[in-house]
Amino acid sequence: LAKTTQPISMDSYEGQEVNITCSHNNIATNDYITWYQQFPSQGPRFIIQGYKTKVTNEVASLFIPADRKSSTLSLPRVSLSDTAVYYCLASRGNQGGKLIFGQGTELSVKP
Amino acid sequence: GAVVSQHPSWVICKSGTSVKIECRSLDFQATTMFWYRQFPKQSLMLMATSNEGSKATYEQGVEKDKFLINHASLTLSTLTVTSAHPEDSSFYICSAAPGQLYSGANVLTFGAGSRLTVL
Numbered sequence: 001l002a003k004t005t006q007p008i009s010m011d012s013y014e015g016q017e018v019n020i021t022c023s024h025n026n027i028a029t030n031d032y033i034t035w036y037q038q039f040p041s042q043g044p045r046f047i048i049q050g051y052k053t054k055v056t057n058e059v060a061s062l063f064i065p066a067d068r069k070s071s072t073l074s075l076p077r078v079s080l081s082d083t084a085v086y087y088c089l090a091s092r093g094n095q096g097g098k099l100i101f102g103q104g105t106e107l108s109v110k111p
Numbered sequence: 112g113a114v115v116s117q118h119p120s121w122v123i124c125k126s127g128t129s130v131k132i133e134c135r136s137l138d139f140q141a142t143t144m145f146w147y148r149q150f151p152k153q154s155l156m157l158m159a160t161s162n163e164g165s166k167a168t169y170e171q172g173v174e175k176d177k178f179l180i181n182h183a184s185l186t187l188s189t190l191t192v193t194s195a196h197p198e199d200s201s202f203y204i205c206s207a208a209p210g211q212l213y214s215g216a217n218v219l220t221f222g223a224g225s226r227l228t229v230l
Contacts, residue, residue: 034218043117043204043221044155087154098145099206099219101155 002027002090009106018075020105022088025069031090033064033071038085038104047086048073075107083109113139115207117222124195125230132190132225134205140185141207145219146178149202161188161205195229202226 005023012018024033032051036044048055050062050071061074075082085104114137124130134144142163147155159180160168167180177199179191188207192199206219 041202041224041226043115043206043224044219045221046218049218098157098160100157101147103154 002031004088004090004102006086006088006102006105008103009108011108011110012078013110014079015077018078018082018107018109020073020075020086020088020107021070022073023070024088024090027068027090028092030092031068032092033062033068034089034091034099035060035062035073036087036089036101038087044087044101078107078109080109080111083107113207113220115205115220115222117205117225119225120223121226121228123228123230126196127194129191129193130195130227132192132203132205132227134188134190134207134222136186136207136220139207141188142185144182144188144205144207146180146188146190147204147206149204149224155204158190163188192227195227197229200227200229 002024032049034049035047037047038044048057048060048062050064052064055062063072085106087101087104089099091099116135116137118133122130144161146158148158149155157170158173161180161182163182163185169175177193179193182188202224204221204224206221208219
């Protein structure tokens with residue numbers, strides 16, 4: 001499992017776009033990048049997953065460059081409710097495999 | 112969507128007692144479930160992998176006699192903290208993969224977590 005590195009914390013203001021970058025230099029060919037969100041005293045929640053280029057869903061976008069050594073989670077127009085910890089994981093394409101969490105990025109959105 | 116239910120959401124117990132936490136997959140079958148613990152302001156730490164019908168696989172440093180895991184059915188895994196002590200106080204979270212929702216890697220659905228406080 002590839003180790004991931006993220007900023008420990010980030011601050012933003014309501015309405016801004018937030019980009020959280022994750023480094024995964026040792027990502028393997030069959031690893032996918034997955035992002036989870038966790039609120040205090042709750043279990044993590046899946047946000048988005050990608051393998052390369054760009055993936056977009058109703059809550060976020062994920063940008064992955066050609067070399068796949070990093071990825072960027074983009075949250076458009078954040079609100080106070082987006083204050084949470086965001087985890088980036090690089091995991092294998094085999095269903096049921098365990099996930100090892102890194103330190104995560106604590107995002108604080110201010111009014 | 113896939114739902115994992117965890118119970119109880121919080122529990123307070125006296126030192127030396129045992130506490131059982133249940134994890135259920137409500138709308139899917141899970142041959143494998145995972146148990147994590149999380150201390151305040153820290154990341155999730157994988158404790159063990161729970162396998163239906165067989166013994167759990169514990170991560171290095173996790174005492175299997177202390178944290179008993181039973182996965183008796185395809186929808187239920189239990190974690191029992193035996194002879195709990197104050198240092199076992201933590202947030203315990205279970206998870207399961209609901210199958211091939213995506214063409215990519217495994218995506219886990221997590222329970223809401225169980226806050227254990229040992230007095």
